[in-house]
Amino acid sequence: MTETKITYFDAHTHHVYDADSDVLGVFQWMAHESFLEDFGRFFSVGIHPWFIQQWQLEQDLDFVRSCSQRSECLAIGECGLDALVATPMKVQSQIFEAHIDLALELQKPLVIHCVRAFTELFAILDKRERLPRIMIHGFNKNEETAMACIDRGFYLSFGADLLAFGHLQKTFQKVPTDRILLESDQKIQIIADVYHMAQSKRPTDQMIELVQQNFNQFYFG
Ligand SMILES: [Zn+2]
Numbered sequence: 001m002t003e004t005k006i007t008y009f010d011a012h013t014h015h016v017y018d019a020d021s022d023v024l025g026v027f028q029w030m031a032h033e034s035f036l037e038d039f040g041r042f043f044s045v046g047i048h049p050w051f052i053q054q055w056q057l058e059q060d061l062d063f064v065r066s067c068s069q070r071s072e073c074l075a076i077g078e079c080g081l082d083a084l085v086a087t088p089m090k091v092q093s094q095i096f097e098a099h100i101d102l103a104l105e106l107q108k109p110l111v112i113h114c115v116r117a118f119t120e121l122f123a124i125l126d127k128r129e130r131l132p133r134i135m136i137h138g139f140n141k142n143e144e145t146a147m148a149c150i151d152r153g154f155y156l157s158f159g160a161d162l163l164a165f166g167h168l169q170k171t172f173q174k175v176p177t178d179r180i181l182l183e184s185d186q187k188i189q190i191i192a193d194v195y196h197m198a199q200s201k202r203p204t205d206q207m208i209e210l211v212q213q214n215f216n217q218f219y220f221g
Contacts, residue, residue: 009215010191011157012137012183031060044075044111049082074219076103077111109133143171155218157181169201
């Protein structure tokens with residue numbers, strides 16, 4: 001985990017980078033995956049809304065609680081709300097709230113997955129007196145939603161969709177420099193492409209330095 005030769009900081013990935021890679025990624029450990037004791041890399045852990053299994057929720061929450069105590073665990077998540085999955089929003093909300101509580105208790109940041117549920121998401125977060133540092137991962141919404149997140153102090157992490165969608169590139173250009181993170185998520189080996197796209201859309205920013213700073217600020221605050 002030496003930082004000396006790291007070029008790219010991948011804020012959210014399901015890919016395990018080699019130890020000698022020039023990418024430092026935060027691997028997203030999901031509660032339905034079995035944990036490797038000797039994993040030896042930075043990770044985040046949570047119950048992904050796609051994989052909520054109501055019949056074993058307590059075990060999954062225990063798994064998250066125990067893994068999250070480790071020093072390599074930098075954040076809680078990904079967790080959140082997804083209107084496209086069958087699990088009722090009420091159940092998703094309860095599980096999400098448990099992750100918020102854990103992040104506050106451990107003073108670790110929170111990585112959020114949100115699909116077509118920003119109204120519900122804001123309703124949950126806005127009623128809290130205290131919040132952990134928050135990243136919306138895989139952000140691909142419009143400028144209005146981006147600014148609603150920025151106003152709340154959230155970080156926005158951009159990935160594969162930044163390569164594909166002109167409207168998202170326009171939104172990306174409006175995001176304050178200190179809120180930008182970049183990620184590969186499920187796509188292997190795209191982080192350099194995402195950096196290049198980000199740089200081309202914001203030519204006056206030094207994307208490599210800027211993302212490194214924000215990554216450190218978000219994960220190590
Ligand atoms: Zn993910």
